[in-house]
Amino acid sequence: MTRGTPKAEITAARAHISETRRPTVAALEAILQTEHRVLDHGFVRVIDYMGDDAAVVQAARVSYGRGTKKISEDRALIRYLMRHWHSTPFEMCEIKLHAKLPIFVARQWVRHRTANINEYSARYSILDREFYTPAPAQLASQATTNRQGRGAVLDDEQAAHVLHLLRDDAERSYATYRRLLNDPDDPDHDADRTGLTRELARIGLSLSTYTQWYWKTDLHNLFGFLRLRADPHAQFEIRAYAELIWDIVRQWVPASCEAFEDYRMNAVSLSAAEADVVRQALTGTAMTRPRNISPREWSEFSARFGIIAT
């Protein structure tokens, strides 16, 4: 009945080494199958992957017919693709994860539609007694500036009270669930009572109950997920998963991740009106190109804002 991945199964999966002519990524092979913990009972495991940074370049070169080049040029091409919103080469990499996550997190996650999912079914099987309880540092009041964020953290006494209420209800709901199921394998099985069908017994469980799934997506759509869910506006709990996945992805496709950071995550979008403000402020200013901006980007940037490139 245990819903984590048995140690023996992970060890066995990791022990199985084959030869392949496919591209491999040593850093990802090193952590394949292992569980990375997140929240109180959750985890993420990499089950399989397809492609690497070079696969992005390879696909782009089919399209754009650029001859095979050196590694430094691969990085430049990846940055070019990201900068100009070319998404299809990033779709050529794929990753498959096994995650255990609270149902309320799963409900946000599943809104990313371009992905493949196989979720544990509580119509077929019995859910474990595992539910998410926030750490005290996460117990905050409603933000006043923002309709969906968190404000100040509760004081210790109030936090303790909240945790007590959440835990108490979750435990009670789970006890009811087992009681309704009245499973013959249960120690408390009552032979005089008929169990309720699993698909109904579960409806009283709380949204904090853990579920699990296999989730598979391509790198372009994974970046879309990370952009929204590793963002400070995302709810802390799904952000914890997104940040863990982000760490994994950086080991898998470092050059693509670097480009994604520079041109998406840490980029700033100026509205038409804001761009005008910057243009008015900078026109005629003399500036020297910083080292981390390429000559081509610098010439585009300085031309756009009327900067005198020195």
Next chain:
Amino acid sequence: MTRGTPKAEITAARAHISETRRPTVAALEAILQTEHRVLDHGFVRVIDYMGDDAAVVQAARVSYGRGTKKISEDRALIRYLMRHWHSTPFEMCEIKLHAKLPIFVARQWVRHRTANINEYSARYSILDREFYTPAPAQLASQATTNRQGRGAVLDDEQAAHVLHLLRDDAERSYATYRRLLNDPDDPDHDADRTGLTRELARIGLSLSTYTQWYWKTDLHNLFGFLRLRADPHAQFEIRAYAELIWDIVRQWVPASCEAFEDYRMNAVSLSAAEADVVRQALTGTAMTRPRNISPREWSEFSARFGIIAT
């Protein structure tokens, strides 16, 4: 705080009549905006639609270049398209529904990925005190022949006990939710206590809590939804929604629905081995074409199974 659609809003929406050059379907206009009840607190409303049976034909004729024909030929063309798995003409019709549904139903529904969804957000807003309680006739034991179905209905006493437990937990969880929120607008508001942020206060709510959404999809994908969810193997609760939607769709595109019934819902798929059995049994049999099978289909059918068409 009420989450049903206010009567006044429905009346106002229905009162607003405009002229349009678009195709309209009188039977659907007659029920536009009105709430069709389902389960104990759920509903489905048609908000908008695009196209009709003729729009399917029109799109098919762009592809296949058949000249404009009579209504009877439209029906025949729709049946031909359905029979031969031509899906794109059915994608040319679109419908937008507003539904209120228990969260565990929403979790099954959302697995149909080719659809557009805007769901009520419990990060922004407070959920109503509404949760699904099954009718006693729905309280069944686990099926023994099938890992995901329902078996015999519980006796009255056991059913009453189950309902008591489900209601009690759901009410307790909801009371905790309101207590955690400690919303200033609540009559029980406690000014000495800080409320918990909405996005956390909700995590203890039960899966039977009602949510709501706008859901928009095309007719081809809607048929895919109905095929799986109006099927006897679907869980009763989502089937209740699917059957209600099926009634609506039949009023919208009757010819497409008739074809869908004959070639999908009530069709039978024989495996290669089963088809061999039928072939061996029927080869050489003499049979007359039934009236509800077209000459062309009859000749294909009788040839396939070695029947002597008389």
Next chain:
Amino acid sequence: MTRGTPKAEITAARAHISETRRPTVAALEAILQTEHRVLDHGFVRVIDYMGDDAAVVQAARVSYGRGTKKISEDRALIRYLMRHWHSTPFEMCEIKLHAKLPIFVARQWVRHRTANINEYSARYSILDREFYTPAPAQLASQATTNRQGRGAVLDDEQAAHVLHLLRDDAERSYATYRRLLNDPDDPDHDADRTGLTRELARIGLSLSTYTQWYWKTDLHNLFGFLRLRADPHAQFEIRAYAELIWDIVRQWVPASCEAFEDYRMNAVSLSAAEADVVRQALTGTAMTRPRNISPREWSEFSARFGIIAT
């Protein structure tokens, strides 16, 4: 055999006026069914639509639970959604177009996958003698700065030569096509010769041959199409379609289009490094909020770049 939409059919379609309880957009009703010409033989017609600016707002309010507000607040909400990359409310509007376009344009267009298409089939039907010939002003040399753009326009003599070659080959290929088909309805039909099947006879036609299709998509994906295809980097020919569609869309959902222009089309994305440059240049500068930036956006903008808001 004519492949444009017969005048009589358009007139009949436009003459058919019904009453509807759905939202309608007068400006779009006024041009429904009519052909908007583009390139030498192409056109775009609006066949049907679902929703309007208010439908975007309505869907967003289901999600975010904001009470019904005034028109000015609708506009502000639409701008907020666009600014914060909320895509699902824009998916609640749908449009269906009939377009006639050269095959090489169709090949670029079809890469936008989240759309429904029914294309004229040259396996079923015979294509018209219509192929795209560029206007002389479009005949340019290869750009030297850019591997995919156009450079200087050819001089008159060279342009005439190019047009002669393109026309001559297209006409010859089309004559071969008809000769291969040897269609009994053709005036040149040769009774002594067997025609070649349509699906093969067409393979020698040029990529400039016109095809046509019904194309249906939602507003969010349509914006994605416009962002790439109404961009100066898009090939002139598909841009001509995108710009025409943009004019149509602005009549349909003006508030959404205004937001799309300000936060996408005319927005500027600064990379992390470029944002640093602007920050260094502007920190400590005193500036007054321009009228076309809202107080909230101004406070975010000035805080981001260290501007002293005055």
Next chain:
Amino acid sequence: MTRGTPKAEITAARAHISETRRPTVAALEAILQTEHRVLDHGFVRVIDYMGDDAAVVQAARVSYGRGTKKISEDRALIRYLMRHWHSTPFEMCEIKLHAKLPIFVARQWVRHRTANINEYSARYSILDREFYTPAPAQLASQATTNRQGRGAVLDDEQAAHVLHLLRDDAERSYATYRRLLNDPDDPDHDADRTGLTRELARIGLSLSTYTQWYWKTDLHNLFGFLRLRADPHAQFEIRAYAELIWDIVRQWVPASCEAFEDYRMNAVSLSAAEADVVRQALTGTAMTRPRNISPREWSEFSARFGIIAT
């Protein structure tokens, strides 16, 4: 300028062998990177893959919680999944192909939208002088029974004439293309003339011209592609690709392919009316279960048609 994959590149790619903890399929590794020829100049190469038959089972068991079982039970589970239209476990396998194909084939292929594509761009690069010429055995007249099929094969003399016309036009169009480009690297380069931009020079090329792409999709969607394109109603040329891919897929996931053959490709769908005919004919018939039908399927089958199982 050659557009096939250079032998040296294939040899180098194949020589690179790594160790991996991912599932591998020996039969597929053996043909990885190699070119499988199709039509006169086309090919298909497997570039990468993710998963195997066991990955389908593994994903299904997350959903349905069945314990790990023996190989024979894996096969039975895969057959169960296919029979009951469970698609998500098959989405857990992914394959990436490199194909070279005529443009008119690419236009049919790209209609399968749930796939990732990077196509060679004739805006960036120059196309090779390669176009499809049908083999004489493929030159058939239009089918008379079917608006989109092929009828009798042309006689030798007529075939020779057709081939002459097709080749002549394709060669002429290609010569015009090179002449318009006037590429400095061409032996015929004319220094006195400006070349036409690549994106326009190509528009006169014929639909038989070869293009190439990387195409990546999951096993469920690949089965959808094969179901339509390996079907006798598909045009011969795309069927040639589908049949080649089918051979590859059978080496990759043999158990899934066997199930796909039995429950999709070689299955027969009876309409509601046809199922009634079979039911009337077979009710009361006594039959013994054939060995290739499982007891469970036999009991469902015989019950459905009123057969007395002996």
